[in-house]
Amino acid sequence: xxxxxxxxxxxxxxxxxxxxxxxxxxxxxxxxxxxxxxxxxxxxxxxxxxxxxxxxxxxxxxxxxxxxxxxxxxxxxxxxxxxxxxxxxxxxxxxxxxxxxxxxxxxxxxxxxxxxxxxxxxxxxxxxxxxxxxxxxxxxxxxxxxxxxxxxxxxxxxxxxxxxxxxxxxxxxxxxxxxxxxxxxxxxxxxxxxxxxxxxxxxxxxxxxxxxxxxxxxxxxxxxxxxxxxxxxxxxxxxxxxxxxxxxxxxxxxxxxxxxxxxxxxxxxxxxxxxxxxxxxxxxxxxxxxxxxxxxxxxxxxxxxxxxxxxxxxxxxxxx
Numbered sequence: 001x002x003x004x005x006x007x008x009x010x011x012x013x014x015x016x017x018x019x020x021x022x023x024x025x026x027x028x029x030x031x032x033x034x035x036x037x038x039x040x041x042x043x044x045x046x047x048x049x050x051x052x053x054x055x056x057x058x059x060x061x062x063x064x065x066x067x068x069x070x071x072x073x074x075x076x077x078x079x080x081x082x083x084x085x086x087x088x089x090x091x092x093x094x095x096x097x098x099x100x101x102x103x104x105x106x107x108x109x110x111x112x113x114x115x116x117x118x119x120x121x122x123x124x125x126x127x128x129x130x131x132x133x134x135x136x137x138x139x140x141x142x143x144x145x146x147x148x149x150x151x152x153x154x155x156x157x158x159x160x161x162x163x164x165x166x167x168x169x170x171x172x173x174x175x176x177x178x179x180x181x182x183x184x185x186x187x188x189x190x191x192x193x194x195x196x197x198x199x200x201x202x203x204x205x206x207x208x209x210x211x212x213x214x215x216x217x218x219x220x221x222x223x224x225x226x227x228x229x230x231x232x233x234x235x236x237x238x239x240x241x242x243x244x245x246x247x248x249x250x251x252x253x254x255x256x257x258x259x260x261x262x263x264x265x266x267x268x269x270x271x272x273x274x275x276x277x278x279x280x281x282x283x284x285x286x287x288x289x290x291x292x293x294x295x296x297x298x299x300x301x302x303x304x305x306x307x308x309x310x311x312x313x314x315x316x317x318x319x320x
Contacts, residue, residue: 004171005031006039006079009056010046013063014197015270016182016190019238022067024141024176029073029224035135035302036069037296041079043126045110045121061291063200066192066281077298079131084306087124089130093135093311094125095159105148129153134306136169147173162318168309183231184292185213197268198235199263207270211263211292232262 006027007013013022027035036294038058038104047053058077069076079085085110111117132140140150150173165293180194181189198312214232219225221238227233227249237245248265251257285290314320 001032001138002035002135003028003139003141003174004035004037004132004135005062005141006037006042006131008039008043009060011192012197012199013060014190014192014199015235015238018067018200019182020143020176024039025066026068028141029070030287032139033052034074036064036074036076038078039131041085042124044120045124050201058288061295062281063290064283065284065294066277067200068277071294074198075135075190075298075301076294077302078295081295081299082134082303083131084303084310085127085130085134088134088270088306088310088313089127091125091317092129092133092156092160094317095163096129096156097159100152100155101125103107104152105145117133125149125152126246129156129300132171133157133168133205134309135302136305136309137171138139138169139174140171141174143156144150147175147320160316164313167316168314185210185215185231185233187215187231187246200274201281204271208267211267211270212260214263216259222255224255225252225257227252230262231267236262236269237267239266239273246278294299305312312320 005028006023007017007021014261015196025034025036038057038060040053043053043056046118047056053098059079061076063209064076065071076233101122106124107117107122110121128149132150133156140153142150150171154170157170161167161170184190184194186194186196186199188194188196202210211232214235216230216232217225227237230252233248236248257295
């Protein structure tokens, strides 16, 4: 099975990214042929500074490689190293109904949050379809909130195949195994757009400061507490062993435990869990040429697949 996934370089990656997307994708490379791309074309809908986009793209590459991405098992590349994607996106756009794009949740949600209603934001799903169909992916692992993107891709591919003949494999969305929503500092889903994140590789002082800002209720140290409703415990549970979770939950219910102590325990868990990744990242950061070579090798492998797909699509529509 060939799997494809992508991530936007729109800011520093955080714990929500790691547990919601990175960890499941890294596990995929053990069993499936995996393609993973840094979606820097897509990021242009929200990142408007060239220096920031370059830095975020570099950081995403470093973070994934540090956290265990194996470039021998995973085809890892920058979206912008495959400019032919835009020709494929144009061919797909000629069969994409306007109403299909108007119904996309991501467009409506982003406009509601204040982003300009430009063509890039509106046509985003067509480029995403090109990303998926370019490598003829069998499966696209996504969260439940992203399922519509794959459904749109399937609709576009089916319409193209019906009109011009069998050209594209119809991909299937695979909903990632349920991971408890990773809460941010304010209790909402951890997200860069909410500015409520704990960055994966923040310096220790910055990480501790962020953790201290996690919102809790007003119960005193002496009061019994409910671990099921506590954002600090939810984050701690993602990193702790089952015996550690059970013991901490019992201390919550017994009383005599302050949130400050739990926050410090969370800080220690994060530092310990990501210490080997941090060391690997520091090594990679000293050798940017190695990172660039990995991305270029990945782009070359992805381009081979894209060119085969594009040639078939051009032939189908009569351009060749």
